[in-house]
Amino acid sequence: MRFPLGRILMALSLLVAAHSVGADTKLTLQALFKDKAIVLVDGARRVLKVGETSPEGVKLVETDTKAETATVAIDGKTQVLRLGMVVAASVGGKGLVTLYAGGGAHFFADGYINDAAVKFLVDTGATIIAINSQVAARAGIDYKSTGRQEIVSTASGMARSYAVKIAKVQVGEITLHNVDASVIEGKFPQQPLLGMSFLGQLDMTREGDKLELRQR
Missing domain, CATH: 2.40.70.10 (Acid Proteases)
Incomplete structure (x- = not known):
């Protein structure tokens, strides 16, 4: 059975993305809105709505505009990000x-x-x-x-x-x-x-x- 090359490449890219978050991945909360945030993942700008997951596997769980924080999940572990603060993904x-x-x-x-x-x-x-x-x-x-x-x-x-x-x-x-x-x-x-x-x-x-x- 032969598969289209495009589907094979797409499957490979998704597989790589799903495993691309490492212990030293830098996360920065760049901007914050109600139920939406802009997060830099190793410098890559990701606009995420609550419930969405970036290609690197960073999921936006919730936002708190009053506290200026966003909660993300990586490999099932949650982490709180603050505006402008650079942290490492805690998956190490x-x-x-x-x-x-x-x-x-x-x-x-x-x-x-x-x-x-x-x-x-x-x-x-x-x-x-x-x-x-x-x-x-x-x-x-x-x-x-x-x-x-x-x-x-x-x-x-x-x-x-x-x-x-x-x-x-x-x-x-x-x-x-x-x-x-x-x-x-x-x-x-x-x-x-x-x-x-x-x-x-x-x-x-x-x-x-x-x-x-x-x-x-």
Whole structure:
């Protein structure tokens, strides 16, 4: 039986596309609309509606214009993208997260403190995770009852803080429990700091603007 060459080439192209997303695939959320998003997949511009899948296998699950995020699925695993933030597709195996430096050469990571979604600033100079009291409230941390009171120096002066243990901290495929943290009363730090109480339990590898976090 003979098959038309066009059908054979189309079948081959679909087969290649279905397996083209790798562990180091760069994803960037370029624009966001209601039930639609523009995503760069390794530089290729893809306009996707909710439920649609790109030729590389990136499916748009949902959009949230208020939070400026889009949820995508790759190989059945979901990942949250933020506007302008470059991340790696988390398909490189359990316990591996790849981040790419954003503005100011800083690394940012979407994650969770308990069940509260946050955007961490990776800070290897911070000995522990640091969050403000507003984030602690969203995460259900009763820091005044369970924490040890301390005084810390911030950009705005001295502030009261509480040393606590966070029940669960998650970044991508990595989840750690009972992680040391500091809750600082007020709005500082505006961005939750992902310090060494979390990072120190991982293997970190940096190559230029790429940072790999791997669970031991």
